[in-house]
Amino acid sequence: MLYLHSSRHLLRHGCQQQTWALLRHSPASLVRPKQASLHATHGAQEAHTAAAEAPKAAIMVIGDEILSGSVTDANTPWLAKQLYSRGVDLVRVEFIPDNKEDIIATVKALRQRVGPNGYVFSSGGIGPTHDDVTYEALASAFGVQLQVHEETVQRMQESLTKRGLSMNEARLRMATLPSPSEVLFTPGLWVPLVNLQGVYILPGIPKLFQSMITAHLERFTGLAFSSRSLYTHLGEGDLADPLAKIAAEHPKVSIGSYPNTTDPDFKRFKVKLQVTSRDAAAVEAAAEAIKATIGGMNESI
Numbered sequence: 001m002l003y004l005h006s007s008r009h010l011l012r013h014g015c016q017q018q019t020w021a022l023l024r025h026s027p028a029s030l031v032r033p034k035q036a037s038l039h040a041t042h043g044a045q046e047a048h049t050a051a052a053e054a055p056k057a058a059i060m061v062i063g064d065e066i067l068s069g070s071v072t073d074a075n076t077p078w079l080a081k082q083l084y085s086r087g088v089d090l091v092r093v094e095f096i097p098d099n100k101e102d103i104i105a106t107v108k109a110l111r112q113r114v115g116p117n118g119y120v121f122s123s124g125g126i127g128p129t130h131d132d133v134t135y136e137a138l139a140s141a142f143g144v145q146l147q148v149h150e151e152t153v154q155r156m157q158e159s160l161t162k163r164g165l166s167m168n169e170a171r172l173r174m175a176t177l178p179s180p181s182e183v184l185f186t187p188g189l190w191v192p193l194v195n196l197q198g199v200y201i202l203p204g205i206p207k208l209f210q211s212m213i214t215a216h217l218e219r220f221t222g223l224a225f226s227s228r229s230l231y232t233h234l235g236e237g238d239l240a241d242p243l244a245k246i247a248a249e250h251p252k253v254s255i256g257s258y259p260n261t262t263d264p265d266f267k268r269f270k271v272k273l274q275v276t277s278r279d280a281a282a283v284e285a286a287a288e289a290i291k292a293t294i295g296g297m298n299e300s301i
Contacts, residue, residue, distance in 0.1 A: 054222040054278065055117050057083050058092040058110040062103060062124040062134055063204055066095055074206040075123045079213065087222030087278070088119070098125055103137035107199060116198075119220060121213075124204030128170035134201060135194075139178035142197055147179040148172065155190035186215040226280040228287040230297040231269035239271060239294065246289050252282035255290075268301040 059079060065071040076093055083090050092113055096102045103125075110120045125134030139146050152175035157167055175192075177183065182195040193212045194201040202209045213220075232239070236257055247255050256274040260266055275287045291297045 054087055054089050055119065055220075056089045056091045056114040057119045057121065057220070058114050059090070059094070060103070060106055060110060060120060060122045061093065061095045061204075062098060062122060064097050064131070066124070067097055073123070073204075075202075075204065075209045078206070078210055079121060082213065082217065083220060083222075084225065086217070086220055087224045088220055089222065098131040098133055100133050100137040100140065103134060104141040107138060107141050111197070111199065114198075118198065120199040122199060122201050123209060126174060126201060126203055128173055132173070135173075135176065135178060138196055138199060138201060142178065142199075144178050144180060144196070146176050149175050149177045149179070149183060149192065151185075152177065152183065152190065152192045155185070159190045184212075184216055186212045223278050225276055225278055226283045227274055227276040228283050228299075230273040230275070230287060230290060230299060231271070231301050232273065232294070232297050233266065233270045234294070234296065236271055239273075242293050243273075243290070246286060246293060250282060250286035250289065252279045253277040253286045255286065269298065273297075 059076055061073050061076060063071065063073075066073050073095070080090050092110060094106050094110065096106050103122075107120060107122070111118075114120060122134060122138070125132050125137075136146060153167075153172070156171065156175055160167060160171070177192065177194050178196045178201075181197075184193040184195065186193060189208065189211060191203060191208060191212065193216060202212055236259060239257060243255055243257065247253075254276045256276070258272045258274065260269055260271065273290060275283050275290070277283045277286075
């Protein structure tokens with residue numbers, strides 16, 4: 001795969017996540033997607049609708065089971081697509097174990113990497129078992145306390161009662177949150193989405209992770225991308241030199257080259273080229289330069 005660029009672009013990973021307790025909430029206690037309770041007021045993060053520079057994002061995937069290959073992470077590629085579609089630059093993805101020191105060091109580095117207007121998403125490690133240490137580690141990283149969040153306890157208790165279960169110390173850990181922080185709720189779930197100074201703390205289970213992000217997606221907004229796709233029967237070896245020259249002449253765009261891996265006979269195309277930028281005119285100019293310089297390009301397959 002050729003990937004020629006002069007600006008930031010997305011990381012790509014592939015993934016399905018760990019098993020955790022059922023966390024569905026009763027329909028009787030649904031809340032609006034935008035409703036939030038402030039676990040004090042410090043650390044609230046405003047969504048960005050426009051800026052001279054697009055906001056950056058990073059993902060921290062936490063779990064020994066991910067690193068051992070026992071479970072495949074499904075959250076990274078899903079979130080990458082969501083962020084890209086909303087004009088947010090995903091600039092880093094880290095996979096780390098259920099270890100407090102690793103979580104602390106990683107979140108500090110990622111928070112610095114995305115800057116004050118960026119977002120860090122953590123996935124995993126907020127369950128009831130001994131190795132679920134994400135809340136504790138993140139509280140330490142930002143120098144805040146852990147406190148029982150009463151509204152989360154109430155919502156969890158209602159869910160447990162409807163399923164014939166009772167509260168215990170292990171379950172109470174899932175409602176013991178970093179404070180001060182912003183606590184958001186999602187329709188149909190008791191699980192809180194905690195925003196700790198721009199770090200959004202999520203469960204690793206894909207169904208929960210995706211529901212919680214989707215409910216609050218309007219928070220994560222940047223500058224939209226423009227793109228144009230071209231298809232060719234030439235191989236990457238034939239394309240490399242002319243594409244490098246075109247990329248140098250059009251520094252505002254990223255030019256990706258992606259071999260066709262689904263059709264071994266290459267009946268439709270051999271390589272897909274994708275020209276991407278936040279400058280629509282730059283995309284058109286680079287795409288036309290490719291067509292003029294290389295030739296044999298198709299815009300449909």
